[in-house]
Amino acid sequence: MSSVAVAVKVSAGPDTVMGVRGELRVGADFGGRKASPSVAEITGSSLTGTAGHVLTTGGKHAVRAVYTNTTDRPTRLSAVTAQFGEKRVIAPTRGATVQPGESLPVDVPIPGTAKDGTDYRVRFVTVGDAVHRITGTVSVPSVDAITRAGPLAQIDGAPPAASVGKAPGLSADVTLAWSQEALVVDVCVADDVQRQTFTGQNIWQGDSVQVALAPGFPGETVSAGAEYGAALTSSGAESVVFRTMDGSPGTRTAATSTVTRDDSANRTRYRMSLPWAELAPIAADQRLLSVSVLVNDDDGGGRSFLAWGGGISHAKDSGQYNAVTLAD
């Protein structure tokens, strides 16, 4: 079989929307007869612009659109507009000038009409330059469907964010807290039998905790995000990363955990510290994220579990995680 290679250049035009799937079709014509075309799905991503759901310092829901000047000269950002369904919102930029390599975040308020799964489009308009478009989805759950993570300094004695399980042999309280360095997940498990015979990536088969995290609120990303685990193994408290934020199998992690067992009280406490530096694109200043917790239990008859949220034990699905905000 003989072949030749041809390079096809593909570049975004003024109407290209980042994050939207399209098709690239390549065909060939031989004397008026056509070869079967090759069709591939393509999606654009841009260093020039990113956008994601955040809570502003005033506690309002917004899309934070970040413009990065990828050119070699100063660029003036004349406007940022966003379309949420039928509603158009304009965020003031006051003609801000962005130096080469620098970024300018602009918070675009999410209108009250935006509910679960509202698609939005953000436009960056730069003077004398192209219009940059990106797209995304926002979900704004009701207040009572959002779990609050308080400051780390207040975690001891704070009421649990959630309690799962009612059986006398297994139940758990989940408490979330945060600092500028990490998200802290505290799980206090009431378990009559503490049993963990595995280590490393296999700890999920014994008594352990799994925590999954994704950017934005549930349903805003197709990514399942990252997944961590902690257990009291034969060598002591062990932290593992099952999956990193880019979907790769985990190897090393900067996450730490303490796990203590009180046999007289039949309680095991897991406290996991998950550094933001390892959770990008999640960042503390976004003040929101999606979290799910699984408590694994094996009393010798095989693994069972309790879940706060879903998306861990069966399909890996961040749409089933819990909406969490970082509160002062």
Place this chain on the structure above:
Amino acid sequence: MHGAQVVTGKSALRPVKSTRSSLTLTPAQRVVVAQHYGDAARAGSKAQGYRLSGDGANTVDVQLYNLNDVPMTGSLHADADNGWRTAIAQPQVTIPRCRRWPWP
């Protein structure tokens, strides 16, 4: 055969019937066009499509395979939706004839 498994009753597998296709491919249809993407573009492509940069030109390698025993000369064309622009520096191509495997 391993073990003592005994199969009784009707097999779920149906016998394969030999069929003869009457489809005749044109010489142009015996040219296969295939797009190839690098590792960075392929990451997450099953869920989201091949990832291209919106900040500059992307190069997609297109391979044309000739299954004919004569050289094929023609032209390549590309188009995309969502506002993507395409360009081919040298759309005219000649693909050498398919070389038969030199059986002894």
